[in-house]
Amino acid sequence: xxxxxxxxxxxxxxxxxxxxxxxxxxxxxxxxxxxxxxxxxxxxxxxxxxxxxxxxxxxxxxxxxxxxxxxxxxxxxxxxxxxxxxxxxxxxxxxxxxxxxxxxxxxxxxxxxxxxxxxxxxxxxxxxxxxxxxxxxxxxxxxxxxxxxxxxxxxxxxxxxxxxxxxxxxxxxxxxxxxxxxxxxxxxxxxxxxxxxxxxxxxxxxxxxxxxxxxxxxxxxxxxxxxxxxxxxxxxxxxxxxxxxxxxxxxxxxxxxxxxxxxxxxxxxxxxxxxxxxxxxxxxxxxxxxxxxxxxxxxxxxxxxxxxxxxxxxxxxxxxxxxxxxxxxxxxxxxxxxxxxxxxxxxxxxxxxxxxxxxxxxxxxxxxxxxxxxxxxxxxxxxxxxxxxxxxxxxxxxxxxxxxxxxxxxxxxxxxxxxxxxxxxxxxxxxxxxxxxxxxxxxxxxxxxxxxxxxxx
Numbered sequence: 167x168x169x170x171x172x173x174x175x176x177x178x179x180x181x182x183x184x185x186x187x188x189x190x191x192x193x194x195x196x197x198x199x200x201x202x203x204x205x206x207x208x209x210x211x212x213x214x215x216x217x218x219x220x221x222x223x224x225x226x227x228x229x230x231x232x233x234x235x236x237x238x239x240x241x242x243x244x245x246x247x248x249x250x251x252x253x254x255x256x257x258x259x260x261x262x263x264x265x266x267x268x269x270x271x272x273x274x275x276x277x278x279x280x281x282x283x284x285x286x287x288x289x290x291x292x293x294x295x296x297x298x299x300x301x302x303x304x305x306x307x308x309x310x311x312x313x314x315x316x317x318x319x320x321x322x323x324x325x326x327x328x329x330x331x332x333x334x335x336x337x338x339x340x341x342x343x344x345x346x347x348x349x350x351x352x353x354x355x356x357x358x359x360x361x362x363x364x365x366x367x368x369x370x371x372x373x374x375x376x377x378x379x380x381x382x383x384x385x386x387x388x389x390x391x392x393x394x395x396x397x398x399x400x401x402x403x404x405x406x407x408x409x410x411x412x413x414x415x416x417x418x419x420x421x422x423x424x425x426x427x428x429x430x431x432x433x434x435x436x437x438x439x440x441x442x443x444x445x446x447x448x449x450x451x452x453x454x455x456x457x458x459x460x461x462x463x464x465x466x467x468x469x470x471x472x473x474x475x476x477x478x479x480x481x482x483x484x485x486x487x488x489x490x491x492x493x494x495x496x497x498x499x500x501x502x503x504x505x506x507x508x509x510x511x512x513x514x515x516x517x518x519x520x521x522x523x524x525x526x527x528x529x530x531x532x533x534x535x536x537x538x539x540x541x542x543x544x545x546x547x548x549x550x551x552x553x554x555x556x557x558x559x560x561x562x563x564x565x566x567x568x569x570x571x572x573x574x575x576x577x578x579x580x581x582x583x584x585x586x587x588x589x590x591x592x593x594x595x596x597x598x599x600x601x602x603x604x605x606x607x608x609x610x611x612x613x614x615x616x617x618x619x620x621x622x623x
Contacts, residue, residue, distance in 0.1 A: 170302075170341055176327035177273050177300035186270060186298045186328070189244060195295050195324070196244075200237045202323045203230065203288070206315070210284055213311040217283060218405060219481070221447030228404065232562060233288040239564045239581055240296040247296070247585045255595075258622065260603075263596040268589040270298030271372075272348035277339070277362070279354045280452050281408040281502075283309035286376075287316055290351045291329070293584030299349075300328055304342055306354075307335040308452050347371055349588060353410075356573060374577030374587055376410070377570050378500050381529040382521055383413035383557060384543060386514065387422045389533035394555070395429035398506075398533075399437055401557030403484045406449035407460075407504035411529040413557050414501055415490070417517050420510040427488060427508065431471050434484045442483045443476055451480040451503065460503035463496040472504070492520070514539050518546045526550070526572035531557045550574050 167175075185191065203210070207230060214225040240247075253264040274294045278287040287305050294301045303320065305313040317331040324330070332338055343350075343365040352362045353376040366373045385394055402413050418426050439445050451457040457480045464473055464485055472485030482504050490496060490507035497507065511517050521527070530549040534540050540554055550570040553560050561568055569578030579587045605618055 170332055173326050173330045174345055180327040181272050181300050192296055196237050196241055198323050202319050213315045216311040217309040219450035229282055229285040232285050236289050236292045247582055261598045261601055265594040267592045269592050271590055274299045274301050275347040275350045276303045277352045278305050280306035280308035283312040286353050290579055293579055294588040297585050297588035299588055303331050375575045377575040378410040379525055379527040379574040380414040380500055381527040383416045384517055384532040385418045386534045386539050387419040388535040391426050392429050394533040395433045397556050399433040402506050403504050408502055411558050411561055415507045417509050417511055420512050423510050427470055443481050463505055521547050526574055528570045528574035
């Protein structure tokens with residue numbers, strides 16, 4: 167028996183003993199994690215800079231701070247989320263109480279990505295602990311500094327029969343996927359997501375998949391172009407473009423394209439400086455493989471600004487391309503880097519046609535003052551979630567479910583929705599004993615048949 171199998175065996179026994187069920191235990195576990203994160207905050211920020219070149223402000227705002235916020239949210243709402251809910255009972259079950267109990271699923275596996283290695287490990291782990299599960303987390307080997315720190319932090323905070331961390335690469339991933347869990351939560355690429363789903367099906371294990379896709383950003387002629395440019399530049403080039411909900415490309419109304427591009431160029435310079443590659447708070451690409459892949463998406467003939475790179479530092483300047491068509495290489499895959507292609511449209515109907523002709527995106531953004539255009543896009547396009555007149559920030563709202571749709575994922579989490587993802591909704595009918603209607607028992611009589619038909623119509 168491997169060490170991973172031993173840990174899972176311990177976790178099964180720990181869960182079956184009912185050790186994770188008391189709310190006091192869950193609250194204590196969340197408070198321990200909060201203190202551990204606070205005590206190691208500087209080390210976490212240093213690890214994120216080492217792996218992805220993230221500046222301290224960005225790393226706290228987009229990773230550490232959001233993880234702390236998720237813990238605080240759960241501690242405030244744990245009793246309410248875990249409370250048994252009363253449902254309406256139909257007259258056919260008179261007299262009874264209909265109840266919905268949220269019970270933990272059991273032993274949970276969380277597989278997290280490299281682009282937000284701390285947040286996207288901690289956030290689902292927090293939800294799973296709050297819901298009363300045991301957890302094994304498997305962070306990405308690509309973000310090695312953060313992965314090692316997460317393993318240390320978890321080992322110092324929890325007994326491995328409650329929460330454990332398994333580090334490593336493909337070998338460890340394959341071993342974990344060969345084992346039977348009660349729920350698997352995966353964040354990453356569509357290709358790996360398909361493999362996770364296939365392996366989970368062997369055990370009939372429920373799965374939450376948080377994937378990605380080419381998230382469109384629509385800008386029509388009525389938009390506040392200066393503000394749109396500012397927010398798009400922030401969201402697109404955050405984490406050097408390595409954000410699953412970053413605007414992948416812009417669909418801009420033709421007659422305002424040049425004005426929007428001018429504002430975008432000004433915003434890149436304002437936010438990142440004259441030479442972004444010298445900006446210590448501008449991130450880097452995770453590794454050489456992705457660095458070369460992203461450079462291969464840049465067409466020098468369609469370059470508006472950027473394109474510069476430093477191979478030794480794995481850094482690519484914020485890059486904008488215009489005159490892009492769907493046939494171009496940059497539109498053939500999720501960019502996941504600091505390259506922003508701009509396409510154009512003349513009629514709002516073209517936008518829907520283009521978006522719906524491709525895989526459903528994880529996010530969609532529209533900048534507009536035209537309520538009819540906004541309503542049309544929201545009603546006619548299918549996507550995971552998004553914003554009106556902003557980008558990315560819907561991710562930071564614990565009262566909203568975050569998840570994909572179709573090719574961009576299945577299931578959702580954050581706040582109450584994360585608690586429910588890692589819980590089973592158990593239906594209970596509490597039937598009273600003082601009344602027992604005879605109509606359901608044989609021998610059936612005509613009068614009972616008439617009464618039953620009246621009740622069920």
